[in-house]
Amino acid sequence: MTETSDRIEQDAARDFTGSRRTHVEFRGIKKSYDGQTLVVKDLDLSIRAGEFVTLLGPSGSGKTTILMMLAGFQPPTAGEILLDGNPIHDLPARKRGIGMVFQNYALFPHMSVGANLAFPLEVRGIRAEERRERVERALGLVRLEGFADRRPGQLSGGQQQRVAIARALVFEPSLVLMDEPLGALDRSLRDEMQYEIRHIHQALGVTIVYVTHDQQEAMVMSDRIAVLRDGIIEQLAVPEGLYEEPESAFVARFIGESNQLRGRVCAISEEGDVCDVETDGEVLSALKVGRCQVGDQVTLSIRPERIKINPAAGRYTNEVDAVVEDLTFLGEQLRIRLAACGREDFIATIPNIVGHGGLVKGDSIRIGWTVIDCRALNHEEFGL
Amino acid sequence: MAGSLRFPVDPHRRTQLRALALVAPLVIYIGVTFIAPLGTMLTRSVYDPVVADVLPETLELLEQWDGRTLPSEAVFAAAAAEIRRAAAARSLGQVAGRVNRVQGGLRSAVTRTARELRDIEAGPWRESMTAIDSVWADPATWHAIQVTGERFTARHYANALDLQRLPDGSLAPQPVERRIYLKLFWRTLLVSTVITLLCLILGYPVAHLIARSPTGRANWLLILVLVPFWTSLLVRTTSWIVLLQTQGVLNDLLVAIGLVSDDGRVAMVYNMTGTIVAMTHVLLPFMVLPLYSVMRGIPPTYMNAAASLGATPVQAFLRVYWPQSLPGVGAGALLVFILAIGFYITPALVGGSDGQLISNMIAYHMQTSLNWGLAAALGGVLLVGVIVLYVVYERLVGVERMGLG
Numbered sequence: 001m002t003e004t005s006d007r008i009e010q011d012a013a014r015d016f017t018g019s020r021r022t023h024v025e026f027r028g029i030k031k032s033y034d035g036q037t038l039v040v041k042d043l044d045l046s047i048r049a050g051e052f053v054t055l056l057g058p059s060g061s062g063k064t065t066i067l068m069m070l071a072g073f074q075p076p077t078a079g080e081i082l083l084d085g086n087p088i089h090d091l092p093a094r095k096r097g098i099g100m101v102f103q104n105y106a107l108f109p110h111m112s113v114g115a116n117l118a119f120p121l122e123v124r125g126i127r128a129e130e131r132r133e134r135v136e137r138a139l140g141l142v143r144l145e146g147f148a149d150r151r152p153g154q155l156s157g158g159q160q161q162r163v164a165i166a167r168a169l170v171f172e173p174s175l176v177l178m179d180e181p182l183g184a185l186d187r188s189l190r191d192e193m194q195y196e197i198r199h200i201h202q203a204l205g206v207t208i209v210y211v212t213h214d215q216q217e218a219m220v221m222s223d224r225i226a227v228l229r230d231g232i233i234e235q236l237a238v239p240e241g242l243y244e245e246p247e248s249a250f251v252a253r254f255i256g257e258s259n260q261l262r263g264r265v266c267a268i269s270e271e272g273d274v275c276d277v278e279t280d281g282e283v284l285s286a287l288k289v290g291r292c293q294v295g296d297q298v299t300l301s302i303r304p305e306r307i308k309i310n311p312a313a314g315r316y317t318n319e320v321d322a323v324v325e326d327l328t329f330l331g332e333q334l335r336i337r338l339a340a341c342g343r344e345d346f347i348a349t350i351p352n353i354v355g356h357g358g359l360v361k362g363d364s365i366r367i368g369w370t371v372i373d374c375r376a377l378n379h380e381e382f383g384l
Numbered sequence: 385m386a387g388s389l390r391f392p393v394d395p396h397r398r399t400q401l402r403a404l405a406l407v408a409p410l411v412i413y414i415g416v417t418f419i420a421p422l423g424t425m426l427t428r429s430v431y432d433p434v435v436a437d438v439l440p441e442t443l444e445l446l447e448q449w450d451g452r453t454l455p456s457e458a459v460f461a462a463a464a465a466e467i468r469r470a471a472a473a474r475s476l477g478q479v480a481g482r483v484n485r486v487q488g489g490l491r492s493a494v495t496r497t498a499r500e501l502r503d504i505e506a507g508p509w510r511e512s513m514t515a516i517d518s519v520w521a522d523p524a525t526w527h528a529i530q531v532t533g534e535r536f537t538a539r540h541y542a543n544a545l546d547l548q549r550l551p552d553g554s555l556a557p558q559p560v561e562r563r564i565y566l567k568l569f570w571r572t573l574l575v576s577t578v579i580t581l582l583c584l585i586l587g588y589p590v591a592h593l594i595a596r597s598p599t600g601r602a603n604w605l606l607i608l609v610l611v612p613f614w615t616s617l618l619v620r621t622t623s624w625i626v627l628l629q630t631q632g633v634l635n636d637l638l639v640a641i642g643l644v645s646d647d648g649r650v651a652m653v654y655n656m657t658g659t660i661v662a663m664t665h666v667l668l669p670f671m672v673l674p675l676y677s678v679m680r681g682i683p684p685t686y687m688n689a690a691a692s693l694g695a696t697p698v699q700a701f702l703r704v705y706w707p708q709s710l711p712g713v714g715a716g717a718l719l720v721f722i723l724a725i726g727f728y729i730t731p732a733l734v735g736g737s738d739g740q741l742i743s744n745m746i747a748y749h750m751q752t753s754l755n756w757g758l759a760a761a762l763g764g765v766l767l768v769g770v771i772v773l774y775v776v777y778e779r780l781v782g783v784e785r786m787g788l789g
């Protein structure tokens with residue numbers, strides 16, 4: 001790739017994004033390994049060319065399984081996967097032209113880094129000269145120039161990770177899958193790699209389907225995030241959307257932190273967007289998100305940073321009494337554990353600004369929050 | 385801890401001593417049951433004092449002998465005296481056996497001479513002895529005594545390599561009809577190689593299947609591989625006779641389906657085929673187990689990775705799987721090969737006359753011909769051969785990469 005062809009490809013990528021061409025589409029995908037339990041249940045997901053989509057979910061939620069079906073290592077039990085509009089059911093993995101970064105890198109230990117990278121080019125019958133050039137360029141992309149002769153075993157975890165990424169990119173696939181690529185790295189290295197993967201994504205314009213169980217990683221990197229739980233997409237949205245407008249108690253808990261209260265709907269506004277919820281003697285006004293009727297159980301979700309301490313009386317629709325149970329100093333913010341609304345683990349966080357301090361353990365205070373910051377979600381049993 | 389010790393013993397030294405004490409039983413056991421017999425055996429291949437001890441004076445006088453004419457009367461006198469003495473001490477048999485191996489027919493000659501010398505009181509000994517048996521007039525006889533009279537000798541090794549020492553002391557190949565051992569060594573090497581290859585071809589897919597199976601099934605398959613170990617080697621080998629003999633199951637089957645006629649039954653046992661078939665069967669687990677242990681450590685994602693990079697299954701196997709399984713191939717092949725080279729029972733039972741290997745010859749010399757020196761030399765040659773192969777192999781593959789795990 002020369003510089004010009006580099007730019008052409010970037011432009012092409014931008015065009016894809018602009019046109020919002022659908023690159024990958026899952027239609028009604030189901031997957032069962034044992035013929036009984038469905039590991040993936042009715043997956044519908046459409047990914048646009050050049051998009052960075054993350055599958056986010058706890059371990060065992062079916063993320064890897066989805067990637068395996070897309071890569072061609074597992075057949076779906078039902079449904080259809082389309083690549084550029086064409087079903088790929090009959091296409092073996094090697095013909096799908098999808099780059100894949102495996103959970104444990106899967107670098108071939110008996111080959112040098114250079115040979116690892118040259119492998120996909122060799123099996124495609126590319127000449128030695130061009131091979132060397134492209135390997136060199138791919139190594140440059142992940143900033144590992146001069147490492148071609150090392151064995152994978154001689155590299156650090158972060159370097160191995162980069163090699164795995166370079167290998168998945170060296171044959172210039174338009175779609176790259178990454179299965180928890182940073183899972184084995186320590187925090188600081190992970191931050192750095194997140195940035196680099198993001199950078200590569202922007203530079204090459206490839207479509208990336210990324211898998212992680214780390215919500216922060218997903219928030220940092222993704223264009224859109226699909227939150228998975230037990231083989232079901234709970235919510236598919238841009239990162240801000242997931243945080244600000246979680247549609248289920250699970251998503252509210254999984255993305256960021258949230259105080260969740262159990263309650264019963266006692267009134268619904270005429271417009272149908274606000275409801276009153278009785279919870280442990282208090283009646284709170286909340287945004288009606290879930291489908292519920294008067295008398296139904298709901299789960300209220302309130303973000304800790306949206307809670308105001310000792311607000312001016314009457315300022316907030318929702319105001320309750322609370323007792324300070326515990327204070328934790330977290331640097332830029334103060335984390336307060338409160339006894340409120342019948343719970344002893346009601347969390348509020350406030351920015352660490354002079355004047356907000358002065359709270360001590362055992363203080364009786366008032367706390368308040370707006371209707372918008374209190375979401376009434378479909379009730380769901382969970383152990384807290 | 386260290387402060388509470390009553391005696392100022394270096395704790396590091398104590399650990400060393402404890403470790404030593406723990407391995408001592410094994411070291412002693414191996415020393416007594418393995419190293420010592422091996423050492424004695426190898427010593428026998430180069431050291432043989434019997435003739436030198438029984439005929440010391442004769443041998444000393446023979447040093448002046450020109451080697452072509454008849455020895456002097458003094459030599460005959462010493463020989464007669466020492467033969468009589470040895471006959472009385474019942475140590476003549478061993479001497480007769482040894483010289484007989486160099487020069488056939490001497491055993492009976494020596495025994496008869498000893499018997500008849502009893503009645504002869506005085507010389508001249510030369511006339512008396514040549515009269516008793518004409519072999520005493522033959523320089524070759526005295527030559528045989530000289531050769532067997534060396535305490536430290538290379539003649540067993542020369543024998544083992546089909547060489548003979550000419551009267552002038554130089555080495556020359558044995559006459560064609562007496563060359564047996566080199567051919568046998570080559571045959572043993574060849575058969576072992578064939579068996580190793582067969583084990584590899586048969587064992588590789590099995591090991592791969594087991595390594596790829598979920599743990600529960602893998603355990604069952606492993607048990608199936610190991611079941612043969614639960615039955616005696618003798619039973620396993622003889623059951624091959626049942627299967628392969630001319631009136632055996634396989635031949636019956638071939639006749640029944642009309643592949644061979646009833647009087648054209650195939651000889652599959654009591655020949656080389658029988659040896660190879662039965663030994664491959666017996667040695668197969670020794671190939672499967674190291675292969676399995678190495679393959680178990682190759683994550684299946686490598687094959688997925690290769691496929692995702694565009695490799696066909698064949699390419700993925702040749703470029704990714706096979707090279708990573710090589711340590712197991714090396715370990716299994718070495719194990720099977722070394723075991724095959726020294727295998728004894730199976731060829732003895734099903735090998736017939738042309739399916740015999742070098743170890744059967746060693747056993748023959750140990751048990752039947754009682755030529756322990758030659759048996760030891762044959763074993764020594766075998767040992768050196770194996771060590772050479774091992775070193776070559778180590779250079780090529782590297783033992784540290786070998787997966788005996």
Ligand SMILES: Nc1ncnc2c1ncn2[C@@H]1O[C@H](COP(=O)(O)OP(=O)(O)O)[C@@H](O)[C@H]1O
Binds near residue numbers: 033057062063066
């Ligand atoms: N090859 C397999 N055979 C049988 N069950 C599997 C297999 N792979 C995954 N599973 C099961 O499918 C579920 C989802 O697994 P997976 O897709 O690996 O989840 P995740 O990657 O989100 O952790 C798990 O319950 C797991 O036990």
Ligand SMILES: [Mg+2]
Binds near residue numbers: 063064065179180
């Ligand atoms: Mg996974």
